[in-house]
Amino acid sequence: MSSFIALIRQDIALAWRQNSAGLSISFFMIAVALIPFGLGPDLKLLREIAPGLVWVALLLAVLLSLESIFQADLEDGSFDQYLLSDTPLEILMLAKGLAHWFGVVLPLVLTAPLAGLLLNIDTPSLLPVCLILLAGSPAMSFLGMMGSALAAGVSRSGLLAALMVMPLYVPVLIFGSSALSQILTGAATSDWINAVFLLLSIGGAALFFGPLVAAAGLRAFLK
Amino acid sequence: MFTYANPNRFMHLARRLTLPVWGLSLACLSIGLFMAFSAPADYQQGMTVRIMFIHVPAAWMSLFVYTFLTVSSIFGLVFRHPLGHVAAKSAALIGAGFTLITLITGALWGKPMWGTWWVWDARLTSVLVLFFIYLGYLAIWTAIEDPLQAGRVSSVLAIVGFVNVPIVKFSVDWWNTLHQPASVSRFDAPALHSDYLWPLLVMALGFQLLFFALWLLRMQTEIFKQKLRVRRLGLVETSNGTAG
Numbered sequence: 001m002s003s004f005i006a007l008i009r010q011d012i013a014l015a016w017r018q019n020s021a022g023l024s025i026s027f028f029m030i031a032v033a034l035i036p037f038g039l040g041p042d043l044k045l046l047r048e049i050a051p052g053l054v055w056v057a058l059l060l061a062v063l064l065s066l067e068s069i070f071q072a073d074l075e076d077g078s079f080d081q082y083l084l085s086d087t088p089l090e091i092l093m094l095a096k097g098l099a100h101w102f103g104v105v106l107p108l109v110l111t112a113p114l115a116g117l118l119l120n121i122d123t124p125s126l127l128p129v130c131l132i133l134l135a136g137s138p139a140m141s142f143l144g145m146m147g148s149a150l151a152a153g154v155s156r157s158g159l160l161a162a163l164m165v166m167p168l169y170v171p172v173l174i175f176g177s178s179a180l181s182q183i184l185t186g187a188a189t190s191d192w193i194n195a196v197f198l199l200l201s202i203g204g205a206a207l208f209f210g211p212l213v214a215a216a217g218l219r220a221f222l223k
Numbered sequence: 224m225f226t227y228a229n230p231n232r233f234m235h236l237a238r239r240l241t242l243p244v245w246g247l248s249l250a251c252l253s254i255g256l257f258m259a260f261s262a263p264a265d266y267q268q269g270m271t272v273r274i275m276f277i278h279v280p281a282a283w284m285s286l287f288v289y290t291f292l293t294v295s296s297i298f299g300l301v302f303r304h305p306l307g308h309v310a311a312k313s314a315a316l317i318g319a320g321f322t323l324i325t326l327i328t329g330a331l332w333g334k335p336m337w338g339t340w341w342v343w344d345a346r347l348t349s350v351l352v353l354f355f356i357y358l359g360y361l362a363i364w365t366a367i368e369d370p371l372q373a374g375r376v377s378s379v380l381a382i383v384g385f386v387n388v389p390i391v392k393f394s395v396d397w398w399n400t401l402h403q404p405a406s407v408s409r410f411d412a413p414a415l416h417s418d419y420l421w422p423l424l425v426m427a428l429g430f431q432l433l434f435f436a437l438w439l440l441r442m443q444t445e446i447f448k449q450k451l452r453v454r455r456l457g458l459v460e461t462s463n464g465t466a467g
Binding site: 146150151154155156160163164166167168170209213216217220221 | 300348352355356358359362363366367372375376378379380383384387
């Protein structure tokens, strides 16, 4: 248990010091800000495509951060220490996933609705938008860590991880953006609250299977 | 299953099976195509209905091959079957091919029938995702050099990716899609006239045999490649030994 907490604290401290969250947030903001340059500054159009746009940019930002979850550990040999440790590898992987969620995805999701202002989303909608993104965020971390672990140790692992994770992100993208468009068209809370539960249950399944798959993948790689 | 764990024994069997399986497959495909073209044109769809005889068997195969790939991966990863990973790898490219054929023929059929090459409905989207999963699986094999390591890592991905197979199968029932629901594999009688059902079944058998023929060929190539690799490594070691 102590190594579990120590690992979380270490990873969050690392993420903080390397400014991983800051980089992801900047990437996300720039990606969103680039779209109006391509499409033209039509606010009505931007508002219409905002739900999908926010989700896609968010998932891309998370994909870029995935490489960092395991890369350093494999390079400096910490990973062999995990294998030798008394704590099961699956538990340590859970710690890695939680640290990634807390250190990178959570700050990203909390600041992402601000980008909504660039896309003409009105301020009262920002809170529900944040809620939807928050509900999808555990799935982003824990589905992402599967791909990251499977690709770890390969050169250009970021690209490979992205290729493997993108199909898994599809349900999150579908339910997430359909809920966002419902919010933006002024649907009642009862209409989109189901999507929140759906996203949370995807996240719950990912929370369970992510560490298992990541541990299996890394064992497969190292054995 | 484990009788043929020995690559040499498998190769012996594969060599004897390859030609008959090829012959049967080509026979089924030619008979099936003949039946397909002599079937009456549909009163609504006209000639385009014949696309079905390629599209539907290819779609069935795309799911069958992925299931086959997952089962082989489990045999490789869990039971350490020596040919499990080779079997999975050999199936993957063929499965990706069937999936691509499904997507292309579907687009060709969709244009005259639905008026568009592509719609983002659940069936089409999930098949596209299946294609991407095949690509991700193949990417691991190209990225990791050591076949044992690549086999283990790719089988974990194969098992994770299997989630998508029931989604593809049942997407037409779970969501209200433009793509029609299953008309052959139903609990009651198939909703397809026998003029169409028979050519379809013969074609499906032909596709199935075609998969096995291609798979046997790829298996043999793969085993040769691995033998070659081991021999090359051995040569390097002996030459190092004499030098040192």
